[in-house]
Amino acid sequence: MANHTQIAVIGGGLVGKATAVAAANAGFSTLHVAPEAPVDRRTSALMGPSVDYMIEAGLIGDPETLGVPLTNIQIIDATNRLLRAPETMFSASEFGHRAFGWNFANARLGESFSKAAAGSERLDLRAATLESARRGEGVWHLELSDGGTLTADLLVGADGKGSSVRKAAGIAVRERKFEQAALVCDLVLGRGLDGESVEFHYPNGPFTLVPAGGNRANLVWIDRLETLEDARREPEHLVTLLNQKTNHLFGSISVASPSFVFPLSLLSVDVAGRDAAVLVGESAHAFPPIGAQGLNLGLRDVASLHACLKVANPRSYGWAEAVARGYGTARRGDLTRTGAFVGGLFTSLLSPHLPAQALRSVGLWALKTSPLLRKHAISFGMGQ
Ligand SMILES: Cc1cc2nc3c(=O)[nH]c(=O)nc-3n(C[C@H](O)[C@H](O)[C@H](O)COP(=O)(O)OP(=O)(O)OC[C@H]3O[C@@H](n4cnc5c(N)ncnc54)[C@H](O)[C@@H]3O)c2cc1C
Known part of the structure; x- marks a missing residue:
């Protein structure tokens, strides 16, 4: 035909x-x-099973030549809420992996x-x-x-x-469309992330730095659309906000690419x-x-x-x-x-409601302290 x-x-x-x-x-x-x-200016953290599929299907060769390994994930509750979650760290080595995945x-x-x-x-x-x-x-x-x-x-x-x-x-x-959006851009930090993805939780959404090799990092900042549009109106203003959001943990910060904002929905x-x-x-x-x-x-x-x-x-x-x-x-x-x-x-x-915040804090305490829960959470997150 x-x-x-x-x-x-x-x-x-x-x-x-x-x-x-x-x-x-x-x-x-x-x-x-x-x-x-x-x-497409975004970057993607892809977990081990996704990377294995891409290799098997002939879509990529050695991931090391294309991406940066993600070896640790750190979650920091940066809210001023009454019920704050504990700081939680996951290391790939704890679960017998060299890396959780790669950032591409x-x-x-x-x-x-x-x-x-x-x-x-x-x-x-x-x-x-x-x-x-x-x-x-x-x-x-x-x-x-x-x-x-x-x-x-x-x-x-x-x-x-x-x-x-x-x-x-x-x-x-x-x-369901959200009033939050995501701002992405590339950063150069005074101190590199060394394979660690760092997620600060703020009341309007997470602010995440993903390692991009050497002292470079990819930023994914979720916040209200108007906050993000205001943040990117001038480069100096953006750098000041980035220093505040990261609590100056990584030394100097400079913005190494244009920023892009993506609307979010479920x-x-x-x-x-x-x-x-x-x-x-x-x-x-x-x-x-x-x-x-x-x-x-x-x-x-x-x-x-x-x-x-x-x-x-x-x-x-x-x-x-x-x-x-x-x-x-x-x-x-x-x-x-x-x-x-x-x-x-x-x-x-x-959520601004205490019961939801309490549930999240308890969940993160449990994840911090229970090896079995940590293993399940990581398996789920990796899509296994
Ligand atoms: C800020 C941000 C960060 C993210 N980070 C991660 C991450 O770290 N890890 C992860 O797993 N995921 C991440 N994601 C999600 C990931 O980016 C998306 O799931 C993925 O890119 C979706 O790909 P897609 O091909 O389905 O859709 P799209 O990339 O939207 O592609 C759809 C394509 O269809 C085309 N199209 C539309 N209509 C037609 C038509 N009528 N005819 C022909 N073509 C058409 C469009 O032009 C477009 O090229 C992130 C998303 C965002 C917004």
Whole structure:
């Protein structure tokens, strides 16, 4: 059939790129519909299992050459609340790991994923957006912004929070938008972090420094949107605030990149796959960036879809419906658990109510003192 592909992947973020490579490597003719996009200036802390998947799938080579190992995580309650949580430290060595994971620049990961895509024979790239998708006669009929039309057996939405694929597949979504946003930029510190990620908890959200190699650090500062916009109005003003927020713990601080602000929301779907359509990454789930869960969960989506595709038989009638159904069922537990964990943690961090603050303090005391709880918490955080 002319202009037919077995799988169409929509969206050129990191999850879309990884999915297109996985689909082609599983043996399916794949079209990746990905418009030109501005460089993604974020960084991602990716845990051991995500890194293992990227290596196995040929998306990256040695993580040491691309990222910086994360060996310790420190949590500091910097609020003036009546009930403050204890300072808590986790070391990868305590759990038998060399590192919890690696911190990568998204732009470098994207380049590495694109290189893997370029080497894949069954994968074609189209620099266009999806304009419409309709299902009929057992296939998806797609219209693209460059005027092209095609049909696909399986449609994959990797097209972010406002997903067109999700709408076309009629999958219900719940989204809660927060008044908080996240400011990111690169910093140079007087004293380097030496593999340690330091998270200060403030009443309007965490302020996190992630090691980026040598004396460099990536900042993820969650606060009210107007506070962040005010903070970045002048470079000197931003540096003064950064010194206050870090309690001058790292000596001098300078800002080494432009800053960017991202709106935050909590988004979940009823099901991540049905009617020969599947959702991966932020088209299926989004959270505030705490506990480094978003892209880790997105890569678990990709690994799960990859596993479903490897056992699918494209010669059998209805294979794409079966893959979507199987994937939707396989992802249900992880999406529900991770969404509830991050949503609950974020709400408890911001809560002005004493019972929620007490619960969080007790939780952190328990994590500080109970080896078994620490082990469970770390396994969960690493997506194991
Ligand atoms: C400040 C911040 C820090 C973060 N830090 C971490 C971290 O440390 N660890 C972690 O695991 N996660 C982290 N995350 C989350 C992580 O960045 C996201 O989960 C991940 O980047 C989502 O990737 P995605 O490909 O699903 O979506 P996106 O990157 O949003 O990509 C969606 C793509 O779809 C395209 N698109 C949209 N509509 C169409 C259409 N109609 N046709 C074709 N294409 C379309 C868009 O152009 C875009 O390129 C962080 C997030 C933020 C905001």
